[in-house]
Amino acid sequence: SVNPDLASERQAASFSVEKLTVWLDGGVENTRTRRAVVEAIECDPEFSREDQYFQSQNERYEAAVRKAVHLQKKMHEMGWTEDGPEYKYIYRALAGDVAFLLHRIFMRSISMLGSDKQIAKWIPLASQYKLIGSYAQTELGHGTYLQGLETTAVFDSTTQEFILNTPKISAMKWWPGDMGRSATHTVAFAQLYVQGKCYGVHPFIVQIRSLRDHSLCPGITAGDIGPKMNFEHVDNGFLLLQSVRIPRENMLSRFCEVQPDGTYVRWGSQKIYYFTMTSVRISLLSDEVIVPMMKACTIAIRYSVVRRQSKLKPGEQEAKILDYQTQQEKLLPQLAAAYAFYFINDYLQELFDNGYREIQKKNFDMLPELHAFSSGFKAVVSQHCTSAVEICLRACGGHGYSSLSGLPALYTKILASCIYEGENTILLLQTARFLIKCFMEASAGQPVPPSVTYLVAVKPMRCPAKNKLDFLSPAIYTEAYQHMAARLVSSTAAKLQDLIQSGVKKHDAWNQCTVQLAQAAKAHCHYITVKNFAETVEKLQAQAGIQKIMKHLSDLFALHGIFSNAGAFLHDGYLSGAQMDMVTASYLDLLPLIRKDAVPLVDAFDFTDKSLNSALGSYDGHVYQRLYEWAQKSPTNKQMSPAYEKYLKPLLHNKLSKL
C-alpha cells in the first residue's frame, strides 16, 4: 500500500506519467527495453546494493569487481551485446557501482587513437577480458593541463623500444580508476622524446601487472591512492615507472608514429588527442551527472510530501513540507533544471554525433565548436547538478544527512564530476576563448558557427515586456538571456582589447579578465539551455497534456535564472526594476502551479526503489518504517559494541573513582 499522502499527489496529476516517461525515453520501445534490463539486473541477487551503505572500502571494491565479472556472464545469458539497444541501460541499472569502467575508456582510447593493426590486436583481448585496462593520464602534479605532464617515453632505436620513466614524485600517475588493484594494462600518457627532441604528450600501452599471477611487472610500482569522498568501489591508483621498456608498436598511432629509424610522422591534427576527452565529457553528463540529480529530486520531492511539519492553518493537520513556499523554492527549480539538462544532453549528443561523423572522415572543422561546447556544458551542468543534489540533501533536513537517505552518496559521487575530465573553471575559460574568438571574427564579418551568430546580432536594448504574463513568453525570456550572454561576451572582449591597447601583455590581460570570461561562458551555456528547453517544448505540440507542464517547467527554469542573477539582467537597463518585480511575481506564481504535479514529474523519471536505494525516496512513501528497519540492519546494531568491553565498561565501573 502506498502512503496516502503520496497517493493523493498521484491522483491529482495533470498529465499521464506513463506518456511522459515514454517521451523521455524516446519511444515506447526504449521504455520497454530499459525496464527489461533494469528488471533483469535488479532480480539478480549478485547485483544487490542492499548493504552498500554498511560496507568498508575493501568490501565495496570487492563487490564491484564481483559484479563486473558477473555482468559478463549476465550479458551472455541475456544475449545483450555491446552494440545492442540494452547496453546503454545496463550502467543505469547498476547505478554505477561496478568495476572496470576505465577498462571501457582504455578500449575507447585504443579504438579512437590506435591504428587498425593496434585495434585488431588489443580490442579482442580487452573485450574478452584477457587483460584489464586502465587510462593513466593525470599525475600527482598535473591534471587538466596536459602539456604539463612529466612522465617521459624515450625512444631507443637500437632495441626499437620506448623507455618509460617517472622522473620525479609529481610525475607519478595518480587517480586513474581500476589501476590501484585491478588493471593489467594501461594507456599511459607521456612526453615523447626521440633523439633528444620532445614531441609532446602521446599515449602508450603499458603492461603493469603479470597476466599469470597479477604481481607487478618489473619497474612498476602501483597501488591504491587511499580513501576518497566516494568511489570507494573504485581502486583509483598510483603508478611509478622506472625504466619500463615497451615495444615501438605500443605507441597508439592512428594519427602519428615513430618509425623504426626514429622519424616522427604525423597525420591530421594534434587536437585529436582531446577528442577522447571531448567524447567522454559528453557521455558522462547523462549517467554521472543528470541521472544522479534526477534521483536526488525524486527522493527529496517524495519525502517532502510525506514529511509533515508545523501548521499552515490553525486547527488543521500539520502541513506537508512541500506546501511551504521556501521548500518549493529550494526543490522545484532543481526539478525544472533536471528536465532542462535532460534535454540539453540530447542536444549535445546530436551535435557530437554529427561531429564524430565528420572527424571519421578526417574533417576537423567542427572540433573547436565541439570542444568548446563539451567543455562549457560539462562545467555548467556538473556544477549546477552538484549544487542541486546538495540542495536536495539539505532540503531533507536531518534525515538527508543519514546515509540511508541515499543523498550523501549521490552528492559525494556527483561532485567529483566537477573535477574529473577537466576542472570546471579551466573548461569554462576554454569555452570563453572560443566565444571571444567567434565574437571577434563575427564582428569582422567572417562566418562563425550558427550557434554563436547571436553574439553580433542586432537586437533591442530594452526588454519589451509590459506585465508579468509577458514573462511567460519564451521569446521574451530567451531574448533576455541572449542579450545578457552577448553583453557579457562583448564587454569582456572590449575589456581585453582595452587592456592590450594600453600596453598590457596579452597573457596578463587574459588573466585579468578571467573572472569575467568564466561568467560569459556560463551565460552562453545558460542561454543555450533556456533556448533549447523552449524549443523542445514547442516541438511537443502533438502531446498537449505533457506540453503544458513542460512549458511551466521551461518558464520556471528561465525565470528562476533571471531571479537569481538579477544584477546581470538589470545591469545595462535591459530589464528595468519594475520588470524585475514582474519576473519575481511570475516566478513565484509558477511555484504552486508546478507544486501540484511535482510528484508525477519525478515519478516520470521511472526510477525503481532499488535504483534509488533510499529510505526516504521509495515509491510507496513509507519513509519512517523503512528508516527504522534499515537502521537495524546496521552492523553497529548487530553485536554488542566492542567498545563497551574495552572502554565503556572500565569507564562506567569506577576507574574514575580516584577523581
Place this chain on the structure above:
Amino acid sequence: AAAMAVMNADLRRERAAATFQTELLTHILDGGAERTRRRKEIEALVLNDPDFQHEDLNFLSRSERYEQAIRKSSLMVMKLREYGIADPEEIYWFKSFVHRGRPEPLDLHLGMFLPTLLTQATPEQQDRFFMPAWNLDIIGTYAQTEMGHGTHLRGLETTATYDPATQEFILNSPTVTSIKWWPGGLGKTSNHAIVLAQLYTQGQCKGLHAFIVPIRQLGTHKPLPGITVGDIGPKFGFDEIDNGYLKMDNYRIPRENMLMKYAQVEPDGTYVKPVSDKLTYGTMVFIRSLIVGDSARSLSRACTIAIRYSAVRHQSELKPGEPEPQILDYQTQQYKLFPLLATAYAFHFVGDYIKNTYHRISGDISDGDLSELPELHALTAGLKAFTSWTANAGIEECRMACGGHGYSRCSGIPDIYVTFTPSCTYEGENTVMMLQTARFLVKSYRQVSSGQQVTGMVSYLNDLSRQRIQPQRVAARTVTVRITDPASLVEAYKARAARLVEAAAKNLQAELNHRKSKEEAWNRTSVDLVRASEAHCHYVVVKLFTAKLSEISNAAVRAVLTELCLLYALYGISKNTGDFLQVGILTDAQITQVNQHVKELLAIIRPNAVALVDSFDFHDVHLGSVLGRYDGNVYENMFEWAKKSPLNKTEVHQSFHKHLKPIQSKL
C-alpha cells in the same frame, strides 16, 4: 630550525613577503597574547601526550573510529580534571585538540546532560544524578528530536502520562514517527537520557517537559525492559558518534525523575506551571552563537588548506615560455579563495560579538531581566543560518579549488565538510531560523510604520519613515556611496536591508489584504522574508567587521584587515548586484567599479594570503590535511599517506584470486 630547512620554497617565500606579523593577528583572533599563550600550552599538553595518538582516522572503519573516540573521550575527562582545566573555553580547546575538531560520543553528556541537570533539576535531583554523572557512572544524552519532528518542537509525539496510583510517569513512543532519532551518544554509549515528552496529567496535555530516563542496565549495559535502543546507521559524517534511536513501551519512571525546578507535577497529579518559558531562549542563543564561531573556524581551516596548497601547486602557464606559476596567481583562483578568507575573518568577529553580547546580558537574564533577549534571539537565529550556509558553501568551494586532490580524504576538507554541514540543520533548521529573524524584522517595521522608534541592529528601519517624507533622498543616496570606504559600504548594505525588509513587509500586507489567513499570507511571502533576513544579516556582518577595524592598534594588521573587510563588502555587492541596482542604491557605473575594485583587491591581498591563513594558527595535527601542511611538502606526503591505505595491505588483492582469475581463464 630543522623544520625551516625542509620547508617548501614557495611557502618560505610567501611567508617572507608578508607585510605584517602573523602572531599579532593571531593574538587578535584569540583575544590577546595571553590567551594565545594559554591555547598553545593546552595544545602542547594534548599533542605531546602519547595517550592521544592513533592511526589516521581515514583508514579506520566506522566502528573503529567510534572506539578511538570513546577511548580518547574517557581519557580526556580524566585528564581535564587531573590538570584542573575548568574554564569553558579552555575545556573547548582541550576537547578540540583531543578530537581534532570532530564531534565525540560524550558531547551530549558533557554539553547537554550535565548542564541541563544544573539548570533544570531540583536540589534533590542534583544530589541523585549530578555526582554520578560527573563521575561518569551515569552517561547521559539529550533525546529531543524524533523521527517525525525536528525544529518544530511542538509537534513531538512522545508521551509521559502521570499515574498517581504508583506515582510514576509512563513513557510511550506511540507511533513510528515518535521514535527518538538522532541524539548523539544514544546508540551505544549512554545509560541515561533526558527525554522530552508531552506531559499528560489528570487527562490534560501540558506540553513538552523533560524527564530523566534510565535506558541501560548499570553493570551489563543491556537495554532495560521496555526500552528499544540502537544506532541509526551510517551518516554523511559524524562517524565517531553513535547517533541513536529510542523507543519506549509503557516504560515507567518515578515521579521524581521529571526535571522539576520550574514546572512540577505534585503527587496527586496537580500540575504547577513554570514562571517563564523565555528562559530556554538563553540556552538556544548560547548554542547558536557557538555555531557562528564554528562557521568561522571550519571555514578558516578549509581556507588554510586551500590557500597553502594553491601556493605549492604549479600548473599551466601564465606567460609563454616561463615556468608554471603557482595556481594562487590565477585571478580565478584568487576570486574563489580570497572572498572566503575575508568571510572567515568576518564570521570570526561576528562570533566574538555574539558571544560577548550573550555574556554581557546573561547576567541580566539570571536577574530576571529578559528585555534584550528577543532581539538577541532573533539576531542569533538569523546569523546562525547566514554564517552556516555561507561557510558550508565556502568549504565546498575550497575543496573544489584544490581540484582532484581536494576530493581525496588526505586533503582533510571532505572531513571538515561532512562534520560541519549538519549545522545547517541542527539547533534549528536554517530556513526556519531565517523566518524567525524575519518575524522580528517585520514586527520592527510595523512598529516604525506606526510611528514608534526601534533600537539596536534594526534601528536603520527608523530611516524608512523619514525617507518617505522626502522621496528625493533615495536618489541622492546613490552618488554618496564611496566604494573604497567600509563605513560608506555599511550604509549601502543598510539601505539594501531596509528596502528588502520594507518590500517583504509590504508584500505580506498585500497578501493579508487579499483576505488570506495570517499563516497563508506568511507562507506566500516567505521567499521575500528569507531574502530580507539574509540582507539584514549581511548588513550586520559588514557592520561588525567594519567596527572591528577601529579597535586594531597595529597599523600593518589594520591595513590588511581593512583590505579584507573591503573585499568582503564589495564581493557581497558584486554577488547581489540586482538588489543594489534595482532600487538605485548603486548605479551601473558604480557596479562596474565595484567589480573592478574586487579584482584589484585580489591582487593587493595576494602577497599576504599565506600569512593570513598562518594567523589562524592551526597545528598540522589539528588541521589533519596533507595538502595544507605547514611545511608545504605535499606530494611526498601524499604518497606516504596512500601507502597506508587498507587496499594496499597486500600487493595482490584477494579479489584477484576470487573473481578476476576465474573469468580470465574462462573467456
